[in-house]
Amino acid sequence: MSLVGADRFKSRAAAALADANLKLAIDRTTRTARAKREAAVADWPGFSKARDLGRRIKDHVIENLDHYLVEFERNAVASGAIVHYAASAGEACEIVIRICREADAQTITRSKSMLGEEIGLPHALDAAGLTRIETDLAEHIVQLSNDRPSHIIWPALHHTREDIAALFREHHHTPQNSDDVAGMVASARRQLRAGFLGADVGISGANFLIADSGAICTVTNEGNAELTTTIPRVHIVTAGIEKLVPSLTHAFILLRLLVRSATGADITQYTTFHCGPKRTGDRDGPEAFHIVLVDNGRTRMLAEGLGEMLRCLRCGACMNHCVVYNEIGGHAYGGVYPGPMGAVLTPVLDGLEKSRDLAHACTLNGRCQEVCPVDIPLPAMLRGWRDKSWAQGLEPNTQRGMIGLWAFAAARPDLYRFGTRLAMRAVRLFANGGWIEKLPLAAGWTRYRDFPKPAARTFFEQYQAQKRRPNA
């Protein structure tokens, strides 16, 4: 998407940091998410063993992706599904829109899917003149407010309940008369029920593609996926090829990890396996069942050493625990996927040149990998993007010049020691007590926090002094 731009990341981040309401909204959700995940993990003695098993299952699938893709296709076709392949986001949207047109569809219900967001499907449906109804409560909020998701599990996390109450009062036929969350949820239920019943096509994503049956799995807490996929004449699934698992049992093993990491529950209220269209005698279900299998950079990731990222279950734990995400929120990242996993994926989807700042907007504290249910080495992958950005000459000249200067000095110990000695003494002149409130060339730091006053002598000077003292 064109929203990504190196200079624009900094301005978006600055705008987000200045938005106190946003900070409040992010904090209300991620604080709960962290506490619930921690409790769920503490409650399950087998978690670390299961996490290791989950990682190996995903690696096994990725190592044999062609095998499982062919097996899935064979079984899906046998169940009556029509399987499509899309190399790019654009191709995937074209296929979906063609199916909608062939079905003479007017109204389309959609159940939240990150792959759908990734390929820009909501926008493509609107541009094709189709009536799109987002049925996930958060996506409904995002649709009404005409903005973008800011989290992969809670897309409307950037809205406070006060914002949402006002939004529903403006748009709903019979809005809630109080600002409590239950009233708002009831209002959305009333509003969306007619949409569910009148839709021609339902579109969902898939959390898993089950190779040995050809079924696809959706998980929701609201029940909107089932209403989206059972009532309309046509069900279209869009899914990334990395969602394959060998069998139902493997899906269950990963589900335990996914749900606990995402919301802290042990299972979602609704976990549904969809296998083909309506069968003889069935009283409900879609007449046609299409599965669009999407590459969109995934085979390139495999070829370029980013295969570990294909393990990702899209649980959102990495962003809930990320100090940067918690300060700036999802929109500042500019891509579809925010947070640590987004900083790794966005350069694949949008190009490194436009998104190289994301890999730098990371403290490398390692928390994301610790909470990742499939142990993706996110910090190492972010460092990999920094290396690539340097090697491809994408870092700005001033930065290259400064680092060149540092490298020149670092290779000459006497010059380096002289320089650091001088710098420390100069910096100490700005101190007031133990802290420095304002420092030339470091306004970016001191605007938000004081800089500690350096010690009187450099580490090397202290080290030399210690060495000279015989019994120290």
Next chain:
Amino acid sequence: MSAREDMLAAIRRALPRERDPQDIAATAEALALESIESRPRLPNSDLAEAFAARLVSDKVVGASVDRVARLEDAPAAVRRYCAVHGLDPTLVLQPDPDLQKLNWSGFTISASIGGDETLAVARARWAIAETGTLVFHSSPESPTLLSFLPLHHICIIDRAKILAHLEDYANAERSAPAPRNVNLITGASGTADIEGALVRGAHGPAFLHAIIVG
């Protein structure tokens, strides 16, 4: 099908070695079996007790449970539920032959489901004690929407069909062809989309009631 061929070719270029499908299947099977070592332990070896306790715990949203000795006692249990919740004795009954044979006198029964039903009564195929989950397979005798459109969802489950873990369900149905829909239902519909606060009755039922038979 050129997009398909391109995708497979790109994968095979990135994964240069050939592997025997039998080896792949053996590795997958070994991985599946390993879950025995890590799956959550049940608090009670009696599966009906464990399932019932789980349903009414704070881990499951909006669920309640009742127990009866025989399937014939189910209508009386449904009547009790209606009384507790102040509901008219009007319900949609799953077109399951065994349920249809029961004595539903005093109830107004509807066979098909509309967009805004109050109460549906259905028989679940399996239950899973680990998570407090009820499992439905879609079929002419078990429409999917029965579990999603009503406000109150009453699920009847035979004690003998309560399994311990999710994997046990996969094993129990291993040799059977996959139905169109498998619905694993755990409690009432809910959402945490507004500030992470959990609210029940988002789009699906706001109440789930299990009746364990036997």
